[in-house]
Amino acid sequence: MNIQINGEWREVRAADLTAALAELGFADAVIATAVNGEFVPAASRATATLAEGDRLEVLAPMQGG
Amino acid sequence: MLTLYDVPVRSRLLLGTARYPSPAILTEAVKASGAEVVTVSLRREAAGERAGQAFWSIVRDLGVRVLPNTAGCHTVKEAVTTAHMAREVFGTSWVKLEVIGEEDTLQPDVFALVEAARILCAEGFEVFPYTTEDLIAAERLCAAGCRVLMPWGSPIGSGHGLNNLFGLKALRARFPGVPLVIDAGVGVPSHAAQALELGFDAVLINTAVSQAADPARMAAAFAQAVAAGREAFLAGPMEPREMAVPSTPAVGTALLR
Numbered sequence: 001m002n003i004q005i006n007g008e009w010r011e012v013r014a015a016d017l018t019a020a021l022a023e024l025g026f027a028d029a030v031i032a033t034a035v036n037g038e039f040v041p042a043a044s045r046a047t048a049t050l051a052e053g054d055r056l057e058v059l060a061p062m063q064g065g
Numbered sequence: 066m067l068t069l070y071d072v073p074v075r076s077r078l079l080l081g082t083a084r085y086p087s088p089a090i091l092t093e094a095v096k097a098s099g100a101e102v103v104t105v106s107l108r109r110e111a112a113g114e115r116a117g118q119a120f121w122s123i124v125r126d127l128g129v130r131v132l133p134n135t136a137g138c139h140t141v142k143e144a145v146t147t148a149h150m151a152r153e154v155f156g157t158s159w160v161k162l163e164v165i166g167e168e169d170t171l172q173p174d175v176f177a178l179v180e181a182a183r184i185l186c187a188e189g190f191e192v193f194p195y196t197t198e199d200l201i202a203a204e205r206l207c208a209a210g211c212r213v214l215m216p217w218g219s220p221i222g223s224g225h226g227l228n229n230l231f232g233l234k235a236l237r238a239r240f241p242g243v244p245l246v247i248d249a250g251v252g253v254p255s256h257a258a259q260a261l262e263l264g265f266d267a268v269l270i271n272t273a274v275s276q277a278a279d280p281a282r283m284a285a286a287f288a289q290a291v292a293a294g295r296e297a298f299l300a301g302p303m304e305p306r307e308m309a310v311p312s313t314p315a316v317g318t319a320l321l322r
Binding site (some may be wrong): 006007024025026029030031032033034039041042057058059060061063 | 106108115151153
């Protein structure tokens with residue numbers, strides 16, 4: 001299915017968030033996730049199912065003021 | 066000693082981590098500043114670049130406490146969601162709450178700020194709200210549960226120092242027991258010294274250090290200014306007068322006309 005990852009359309013095979021993150025190369029990364037604007041805690045990723053057209057945000061620590 | 070949400074902090078200089086020429090210079094600057102608290106943010110991570118992972122490894126090695134911000138948020142929902150994500154990633158309930166209301170000045174939207182602070186404080190966050198010198202906004206933030214306030218000196222990145230001295234002094238006088246951290250607009254160490262001389266508890270500096278020709282040297286200069294300003298406040302500055310008062314005694318002046 002096609003979903004948006006950080007604003008870019010990507011094809012993913014995985015149906016849940018944990019598997020999708022592994023597929024996208026984030027398996028061991030320090031990140032926080034949101035789907036369609038709603039925070040998905042790490043503990044809920046395995047049960048968070050993805051659907052066609054979903055917007056996934058993958059955020060990581062960054063410089064800030 | 067300064068206490069922020071029950072955490073004792075020796076250095077009254079808090080440092081931002083953005084816009085340094087290189088990660089190595091960021092590290093040097095944090096060390097030279099003596100800061101024990103640095104601000105960080107959350108941004109989109111590209112799996113191929115892993116820039117965030119590299120940055121996080123540098124910050125962890127610094128051994129300082131992090132204060133995640135909600136920079137770039139314009140609504141209550143964006144700020145609250147960002148705070149939730151930051152708490153998970155950084156493992157802290159501290160959050161520097163920013164809700165921007167206006168693009169040219171990056172002035173906080175204090176109405177949305179109070180609402181977001183109310184939600185986050187109720188959820189157990191320890192909120193450092195980036196606010197203005199507005200007394201009523203400050204009162205509402207304290208009522209919402211904030212135990213630290215971060216009023217701006219002047220617009221973020223402007224380097225104009227303390228823009229509204231009257232308002233900032235009134236804020237200091239009105240909230241004697243609340244730690245007040247001047248956040249934003251400090252351009253040079255004399256601005257930071259002035260803030261501490263007026264009784265503000267600390268300053269948060271970023272651009273003034275990161276955009277200096279020699280950031281580590283400027284960080285050290287700020288550390289000295291903050292220490293001097295605090296000492297001056299504790300020493301009790303003299304009251305300014307409108308007219309001259311001779312410092313050398315008039316009694317015993319020779320008649321030489």
